[in-house]
Amino acid sequence: MSDLLSKFDPLIEQRETLLSTGVTDPFNLVMEKVESPTVAICNGRRTILLGTYNYMGMTFDPDVVAAGKNALDEFGSGTTGSRVLNGTYAGHKACEDALKDFYGMDHAMVFSTGYQANLGIISTLAGKDDYILLDIDSHASIYDGCALGNAQIVPFRHNDIEALEKRLKRVPEGAGKLVVLEGVYSMLGDVAPLKEMVAVAKANGAMVLVDEAHSMGFIGEHGRGVAEAQGVIDDVDFIIGTFSKSVGTVGGFCVSNHPKFEIMRLVCRPYVFTASLPPSVVATAATSIRKLMDGADKRAHLWENSKRLHEGLRQLGFTLGTDQPQSAIIAVIMPDLETGAAMWEALLKEGLYVNLARPPATPAGMTLLRCSLCAEHSSEQVGEILAMFSAAGRATGCI
Amino acid sequence: MDTTDETFDKVRELIEPFNKKGVEITPATRFQQDLEWDSLTVLDFVANIEDEFDIIITMNMQAEIETVGQLVDAVRGLSGG
Numbered sequence: 137m138s139d140l141l142s143k144f145d146p147l148i149e150q151r152e153t154l155l156s157t158g159v160t161d162p163f164n165l166v167m168e169k170v171e172s173p174t175v176a177i178c179n180g181r182r183t184i185l186l187g188t189y190n191y192m193g194m195t196f197d198p199d200v201v202a203a204g205k206n207a208l209d210e211f212g213s214g215t216t217g218s219r220v221l222n223g224t225y226a227g228h229k230a231c232e233d234a235l236k237d238f239y240g241m242d243h244a245m246v247f248s249t250g251y252q253a254n255l256g257i258i259s260t261l262a263g264k265d266d267y268i269l270l271d272i273d274s275h276a277s278i279y280d281g282c283a284l285g286n287a288q289i290v291p292f293r294h295n296d297i298e299a300l301e302k303r304l305k306r307v308p309e310g311a312g313k314l315v316v317l318e319g320v321y322s323m324l325g326d327v328a329p330l331k332e333m334v335a336v337a338k339a340n341g342a343m344v345l346v347d348e349a350h351s352m353g354f355i356g357e358h359g360r361g362v363a364e365a366q367g368v369i370d371d372v373d374f375i376i377g378t379f380s381k382s383v384g385t386v387g388g389f390c391v392s393n394h395p396k397f398e399i400m401r402l403v404c405r406p407y408v409f410t411a412s413l414p415p416s417v418v419a420t421a422a423t424s425i426r427k428l429m430d431g432a433d434k435r436a437h438l439w440e441n442s443k444r445l446h447e448g449l450r451q452l453g454f455t456l457g458t459d460q461p462q463s464a465i466i467a468v469i470m471p472d473l474e475t476g477a478a479m480w481e482a483l484l485k486e487g488l489y490v491n492l493a494r495p496p497a498t499p500a501g502m503t504l505l506r507c508s509l510c511a512e513h514s515s516e517q518v519g520e521i522l523a524m525f526s527a528a529g530r531a532t533g534c535i
Numbered sequence: 536m537d538t539t540d541e542t543f544d545k546v547r548e549l550i551e552p553f554n555k556k557g558v559e560i561t562p563a564t565r566f567q568q569d570l571e572w573d574s575l576t577v578l579d580f581v582a583n584i585e586d587e588f589d590i591i592i593t594m595n596m597q598a599e600i601e602t603v604g605q606l607v608d609a610v611r612g613l614s615g616g
Contacts, residue, residue: 291594306585307591
């Protein structure tokens, strides 16, 4: 019998080598208690959270929590069914209404996760003979959506407008074209030149899908994302988003103004063949989305945090993923996995949790300490964070 | 396969900047095993091939191409040459 797991031997060996040095496993952290959007107890120690996607700090919002408890009492713990059978409750429609109001769009479709939203929409839109042009640094859920639909996949260099344009012009005449972009790329926290890219896509007869997972609630005047901030949201055909970041729970969605959009509910397999979200989850999501509409003050504070952390880390001598802060994500570039793991552990001992990110999730084989800020991080906490980076950086020889 | 034709010569020329180990390029040369290219190198190289011949080599096609000879055949088919 051939062992089907033996293909993972190199990874098993790499992990064993890393852990044999005595370093804490960066991919097995348990949070024993969560006190707030920014503080948890890890290994018995109070830890500042700088590696969550809780950008707007909605997870402990009293109105959001109350809505979830109320829905549990009134609708029970789960739907036990698909959205197209017994799994659509009043709460699911209310959540889709909140999304339509938030984005000012005609249609909204809620999926059970953000991953499934990309998987479902991309695979359903683009079939075997259609072409998907996507940024090489796209999220795994976008690549998996391409593979599920058997479409012709054409990657282009990250954020390269000319590379996109050249490839659009080479697609065979008459073939369907979908350009897939992200507002904020989650590994380095950099923003896409959507204004130029959407214009190029439209000029070449392509439909455009933008994943705004990491910008919702924060970027743009109304928090609608990078497409709003760059003034091209009306030219985007489909926006994909998630509830597991700024919204503060779990779930995914697509919003669109396309007049035929509702048919997607019947033909999109990752929407049809899975159970819908529990009533408590859609209730917390709907409440959170409506509160995010009035989040201008929180957005301003989050920008302040992002700018201060970026500037502080730069002054300490760390190499960062972007020259300027472009989002709530600040990526610290580590020279290699061993140093990255040592620095990660030193920060954890100081009382700070960040994400250790490594290939294949990262571009160009990089090891990153990815910091994501929250609107609920106080100015004092940002000061503490910088002091911990300074101490850990010196202890590990990073700076 | 004919190794004296123009397409092969051009492909070999475009491989050279990425041929860090100085491997001799023949139709049987394998991109992954012999040239030891990572995914980023493949992207850069494929982009150069696409621009040179004004074609698209989709990821679906790339998955089927393991050797220089297979690439030359694919380029010839796509560019109608």
